Amino acid sequence: MTILSKAALAAALLIGTTGVILPATADAQKKKDEKAPKAPALSAEFRKAALEAQTQLKAKNVTAAEPAVIASEAAAKSEDEIYYARLFRLQLESDRLEQAAKGDAAVYRRLEIALIKPLDDLIADAKTDPKDRSRFTYRRGLIEYGQKRYAAAVTFFEKARELGEADPELPLSLTKAKIESGDIVGGAAGMKVAIDAELAAGRKPIESWYDYIIPRLAKADKFDEYLVWSQAKLKQYPTAKNWRTLIVYFGFSGKRVDLLDKGQKIDLFRLMRANNALADLADFAQYAQYLNSIGLPVEAKAVFDEGVKSGKMQLTREDDKGIYAASVAAIKLDGPISARETKAKAAATGVAAAAAGDSYLGESNYAKAVELYKIALEKGVTPVKVEEINTRLGIAYALMRDDANARAAFAKVKSSPRNQIAAFWIVWLDLGATTPTA
Known part of the structure; x- marks a missing residue:
């Protein structure tokens, strides 16, 4: 009950x-x-x-x-x-x-x-009394909503707003009714008007207003609008928990689970890590598993070490201990990145330079990562690889706090979903590239 x-x-x-x-x-x-x-x-x-x-x-x-x-x-x-x-x-x-x-x-x-x-x-x-009339009209809309007559509810809510009803839940009620009646874009637009009015009045919009719209935009695959709303919410509520939730909706739930490849998901995990938003064993383990599987053992080991140090996970599961041991072994086998860098610079194409750039990015040597990514682009790679390299070039610049060059690199990423991943990183830059603590 x-x-x-x-x-x-x-x-x-x-x-x-x-x-x-x-x-x-x-x-x-x-x-x-x-x-x-x-x-x-x-x-x-x-x-x-x-x-x-x-x-x-x-x-x-x-x-x-x-x-x-x-x-x-x-x-x-x-x-x-x-x-x-x-x-x-x-x-x-x-x-x-x-x-x-x-x-x-x-x-x-x-x-x-x-x-x-x-x-x-x-x-x-x-x-x-006019105040009672607006209140009663709003109440009629709530009844229509409760009876799942959403179009009628919209009519009552809009009339209540016109009459001057000031209930703080009215904007969300109207948005819900519009969305439940099938008008997702209209619902979001109406909520934005209410949020803009709160901001103009010097008030902080209610967090639940964002929380109702955002997952529904994700479910409807309206990810351009989703990113705009995510940025708007994070400007008001820039917590690590919110960063994680928004990134998970974007890349790790619904249809997006199958749409994004490992490399794209790794770049989202990197954004979570930059925001202190990796939450638990599942996050750290999945991130490390992806890294190890594409040949980035240094970053995989670093992710596990960070998870254990933070207290968010323990390295006790056999699968995780196996990935960790494999990462340590691969690091010894691969040797220093500098040796691969020399070969990459002499190679005919930019594939090896891109791989070396990924390795440098994984060990947080962002300046070297930038150098190798630029060499890779100069030597030439496939169009798909160009999109990946520009994304990671932007990430390297962002983590160096080189805002201008990061934005320039992200702006060159044109294809979906990488351009949306780049847009998410730009949100972080727009917020000052700070690392939330809670």
Whole structure:
């Protein structure tokens, strides 16, 4: 059973916990304050039934309140009386719903259609205060959303916004309704308007606004928009956890698991590492396994060593110990990178120079990596390799904190998904290439 929180239950009370308060009689009001506005004229017949309704509603006595509300509805003749009778009806149905649900959100959603007529009546009532009308309109939208009538919910939410409803959850509610109705782009655009308004007012947008949009853009394969939203979220919430989540959505979940190759995933893992965002054994082990499998044992060993030192993993699994031992053995067998560098510089093509550049990048010798990547590009490699080298040239410059050259290298990466990986690294540069600690 999904339990409604106390906050949710409080929000369910549309009129308020003290019930509807009738105005004093005109004579009483005059004695209290000669300058006060004239009170609504209520007949003695209506006032008698209404006072009983008010008393029972205030006491949360639904059983006793119902006949009194019915009596007030029957006695209501003037516009003011009809308005108050409608308020009583809404309070009664709200209280009845709360009691029937007993804190169960599913039951509440199933039964809340009972609020539709009293809400519609008050929304249409000329006596309804503008603030209440916007609030009731928003509530109608929430009911439509709960009934999965998303297009109708959008209409109510947009009307509530037009009426000036200021509930902080309205932008997210409208976005959800648009997206659930199939309008992902429209939902995202609407949320951006709300975020821009918060920023313009000097306030920090609510994190859940970003969190609703971003995974849905990923699921819809709208990764150009995804990167824009990721950058926007990270500007406000630049934590290591958020970096990891956004990178995982981008390259390690859904269709992207099969779309990206090992080399591309390694460059995303490198971005996670730069942001202190490798979270646990699974992250470190997968990263090291990829590295070892493509001939980068120095970086593989360094990743394992870093994971153990950070306390985020222990080198206890047999598979991991095997990869670690293989990396150590390969480092001894390969010998110093400088020997391979000499051969690479004498080679006819840039393939060997690119490999040496990868090795230097893996041991954090970024200056040498840049040198070898440039040689590789000069000697010539395949178009696909050019995209990879420019990505890694940008990474080497970025990790050297050479912002201008990093951006220039990333700008040369044109094909998908490498251009999107480069864009993710540019986000890091835009944020100042800082390393989050939490």
